[in-house]
Amino acid sequence: GAVVSQHPSWVICKSGTSVKIECRSLDFQATTMFWYRQFPKQSLMLMATSNEGSKATYEQGVEKDKFLINHASLTLSTLTVTSAHPEDSSFYICSAIRGEGETQYFGPGTRLLVL
């Protein structure tokens, strides 16, 4: 199978600071990466779809200026939570696909706690 990593695995930050989360496809090139958010006891909710070299497509209700996504290469996408607030505390998971219609491979997730 394909391996997707995330860094960091967890982060605690103060309210008002920005946090960057990395998502990497380790053994394949990902044409598209996805960013999800999962609150406790809830399902995964897609935040945005990211294609290499182009602007991310955000889901309805997700603020693009707050959740900055950069997909600079075929193996790396970053999600930056700007001016984080306690309500942004959640489990952020990325996934990646090799090509259109391919299986999504998920990263291990990043747990964010904003104090």
Next chain:
Amino acid sequence: GQQLNQSPQSMFIQEGEDVSMNCTSSSIFNTWLWYKQDPGEGPVLLIALYKAGELTSNGRLTAQFGITRKDSFLNISASIPSDVGIYFCAGPDYGGATNKLIFGTGTLLAVQP
């Protein structure tokens, strides 16, 4: 929009028991995916179904693509403690961008050794 509802929400069973869970939708899907999420981890794909009526196995896991294309079932036989986790069904979001998935509400499985 499309929604996937899973039942039961949670199950607490004894080791060795068989488990059955299902996923239903108000709209038709052409693909059904079953994922397992261990605590504090990302989901891992268990089984993918692409054809109505299809029955596919992966070890002790068996999943079926409903004939109506509006439901799918996942069965786990002879459960073991490492089966603990949340099981999600997922399907393509036909109203959204290509490759976008919709996830079900999840079934939490706990196995008593």
